[in-house]
Amino acid sequence: MPSSKKPKQATRADVARLAGVSESTVSYALTGVRPISEETRERIESAMKELGYVPNAMAQALAGKRSGILALLFPVGERGFNETDFEYVQAANEAVAEDGYQLLLWPNAVEDIESLKKIVNQGLVDGVLLMEVRSEDPRVPVLIEAGMPFCLIGRTEDPSKLTYVDADFSQWGPLAIRHLGDLGHKQVGYIGIADELINVGYGPGVRTETGLHEEAGRAGITLHPKHVAATIRAGRAAMEELLTSTPPVTAVISLNESAMVGALEVLASHDLSIPEQFSVMSFGISEIAANMTVPSQTTIGVEGKDLGRMADQYLIARLNGDNKSVLQHLSAPVFADRGSTGPAPE
């Protein structure tokens, strides 16, 4: 081995020796838990600088019961991972970094609770952020039993005792239906998520569709729901079907980012101009994604960055011993008109 000697990182003992103080004094200078005279503090600090001292994270964690690492569980499952999901990750990551924590990625499937147990009991992480939460999420009891602080990005069936941030999906449907109803649409298509996800209780899919149906009934609008896989191909097929219905569908709403791309292709190939002859709008996609398609899409969704950031704050509050207050947040829908909806034709 040529020049691959690892330069041994300076330890607290080295700093103490150089500064001529005891090790514990160095610790207190670092944490401020006990008072230190100005003079010694300066000696210690210059010694640290000279040695390039950085506290060993492992030892800190072992001794202090805190690793400074938060984990993000983002199952890359049936639904795939898209631009919009990444917004949450990025936001959470930034927020976590600002608070002096590190973010660890865990791509484990929701069902893989054996791995979860192992990982949680490793003592590696201080807390966990959960994405892709289901109605009866098997990960929640595991985390509770392990005494691991966590925050959901989403909700379970009964989240009353949990810490979570989520979009208020129940408002999405009514908002969209009202918007389209005001424009005179009577037959509205809906491109939702796959049945498999609905069946396992994927919250956004369930709650959004419930709201759609309720408001559609109220407003005398006929809803044509299609549950399809998150693929462009599936979106094409769904749109083709919708176009054959009578009376004709004049607008479509989507909760399926990938499928919507296929749907737009079909509309284009049928020479249906948007929004003059057909209206489209999407739920819960990021601004970037909404502008990616031609034309840009009018959307109803949430501020993803805020959600990620808030989840982080809630989790850290729990870490800091706040076990009493209820930390729950439902994010109001954000309507962004990008001109893809217009008055119903005829």
Add this chain to the structure above:
Amino acid sequence: MPSSKKPKQATRADVARLAGVSESTVSYALTGVRPISEETRERIESAMKELGYVPNAMAQALAGKRSGILALLFPVGERGFNETDFEYVQAANEAVAEDGYQLLLWPNAVEDIESLKKIVNQGLVDGVLLMEVRSEDPRVPVLIEAGMPFCLIGRTEDPSKLTYVDADFSQWGPLAIRHLGDLGHKQVGYIGIADELINVGYGPGVRTETGLHEEAGRAGITLHPKHVAATIRAGRAAMEELLTSTPPVTAVISLNESAMVGALEVLASHDLSIPEQFSVMSFGISEIAANMTVPSQTTIGVEGKDLGRMADQYLIARLNGDNKSVLQHLSAPVFADRGSTGPAPE
């Protein structure tokens, strides 16, 4: 505090007591470093199962000099973060997990080497994967000095002594120009990345464009390069400019995923049908991204998953003490014809 008592995780001592052996015996049963009789091994294993014992990662790292954590440096800088970048992350994450490591995310900017130094010397991670590598990347010397194993996803100016995986960008330009040349195009637009990135030596931007110019000269094709920010707006402006040139541009190549979206909008608004009246193609975007636009785009790029996976393998090889062999890989370009290029008009 109501019921928030953390169930103290079982330790090696607990297992040893229950199994009626010493602590070190438990360790050896776990690591296999020394032989253990079949009988004791079984006693120990059932004790571990009964207690739900999971070794404490921090203590293991402290004592054993290995944390089992790899870090991924992915600067979310000027260029933004898109679907295609995420493919690398995901691939690396999966590969790392398969090898029993965890992936830590570090969104630090390339310039923020102070944070890097701190983080690297924390002893938290065993190795590092670098994304967004620049010609003279300031992070490289820091990592070398710290004796931290790393693998680049990309290359520096002189990577001869480094471990890296990268796409062979020098082939992208020639391949694209030849393809368009064969179709009879003579005036070709190019939508590249921002000048700021070129100036700091962002490899893909530099190497790709060099190849483009060389082959264009060889083939007698006039290249119209535009360096624009990674925004839809900037793409629109660039495309509008390109359409005013004489003789008219008949094809455009893009290395700028976001800007290309704007460019496609402009082409659509000018009623230029693709590929009959105008040809387009993109460098280095994922299949999903290529299919997201209307129409889908013909692309030249790399298999992102392979790169991420290979980077992981190389890094782990270094971790396992392989300091002699040269671990470097240039990934051959992949041409995917999605029908967005055709014969030059007229």
Add this chain to the structure above:
DNA sequence: TTAAGTAGTCGACGCGTGTCGACGAATTCG
């Protein structure tokens, strides 16, 4: 028969930090 292992196990120590108890000196209070 004896020296030289080998399998199987134990005890002790070190990794680098947080933190508690103790102690002298300086300060405040009654």
Add this chain to the structure above:
DNA sequence: CGAATTCGTCGACACGCGTCGACTACTTAA
């Protein structure tokens, strides 16, 4: 002026694990 604090510092220990040396009971080679 003595007692009670507070300030500033030190030494010792715990955190949970990896690993080295030593020891016993056998097995094998000479």
